[in-house]
Amino acid sequence: MSEKLVDMLKTAGFDVLSCMQCGTCTGSCPSGRHTGFNTRRVLRDARKNKAEVLSDDDLWLCTTCYTCQERCPRGIPITDAILELRRLAVREGFILPEHRKVSEMVMECGHAVPLDEETKKKREELGLEPIPETVQKYPEALEELKTLLKCCKFDQLVAEK
């Protein structure tokens, strides 16, 4: 990664340099209550251009609840900036194996949570069609989805590097 993190964030519309390190974000973070996840430190390290921000698994402890973003006295879109950092991390190959599995599921069947036999039965009990009116029912729709994913080179992005 040759370009500076802070510049990449700025290009994407996130000016983390206006952060005054007040810690409102960290104090508001529901995930941070239970983990070592420290939003303020993520922003500080990003502006110091520390590459570890991207490789640290803590980046994936944010539930994207947007409380920090709503409360930031500087109006920094913090959660959106965290999402941008994640996208940069993914480009560097930092992906949790569980998240890779979810992506593969969508690539395979068009859903992050696929239909199972138990739910088919529940659907029938309710008088619904066992297969819902989604991509699962229409093979041509699934083909469309696969074409789009290929167009975006998504399979290469999530492939193990």
Added chain:
Amino acid sequence: MTKLSLFLGCIVPNRYPGIEKATKLCFQRLGVDVSDLPGASCCPAPGIFKSFDKATWLALASRNIVLSERLGRDILTVCNGCYGSLADANMELKRDPEMRASTNNCLKGIGMEFKGTIEVRHIIEFLYKEFGPERLKDYIARPLDLKVALHYGCHMIKPSKVRNLGETECPIFFDELVEATGAKSLDYTDKMMCCGAGGGVRSGNVAVSLEMLEHKLACIRRAGVDCIVNACPFCHLQFDRGQLAVNERFGTDYSIPVLHYSQLLGLALGFSPDELGIEQNAVQNIEFLAKVYEISAGLR
């Protein structure tokens, strides 16, 4: 009134079909024209796709939007995640010509074009704006004698700058819709806190996700409610299936029933618990089921 297409997403049709059924029954009763949206896929899940790659997120979301553009219908979502993903993509593609051009370039490969002709709606936002609690009361056949812990969930109201549903620390519009059914929405500690499922945390860091959930459940139990009400199947899944996982992990004995708002409203409109899939939850609370059957039969 606006014509809608029902966007199912993943968890509703594939885990909690009761929410699909309840939504259809409610909207039929309210006289709103809601069609299916054949061929729709995952929204795609914001926690993963928005965290991974913007172009892919927009491509998949725009395909779902175009399916509804072709029907000339606004999209109705019953999930905060689907709403966040589709409404954000719709907004970004409408306002950013560059992004729209590159997404359309991709869509061309499947003979589609994003035109920006429809809106993405959320069931709660729709009911509040198009009906409102007062008008909704006219439809109530069985006022609900229930005490409820309401969970708004994050992405229905945040980021507030683009959602435009008012302030996010102490909103009341959803509570008003709950109380329109006759139920009482009780206050509880950390009511506005996240359920712990979003952002890829439930899939990627299940231990953390369950710790956050356990905190919410403890707060809700202290409030002494009959059930939890939500408007997001991912929160619903976290509260329902997650509750059993919390019990296993922490040795607790939570047994708090969980209803999606469509199911709560369905009961009040006079549909029976089995039509609404309320018994299909993982949490099986016999006392609660007896109570809702009594309400449904007009016995209380």
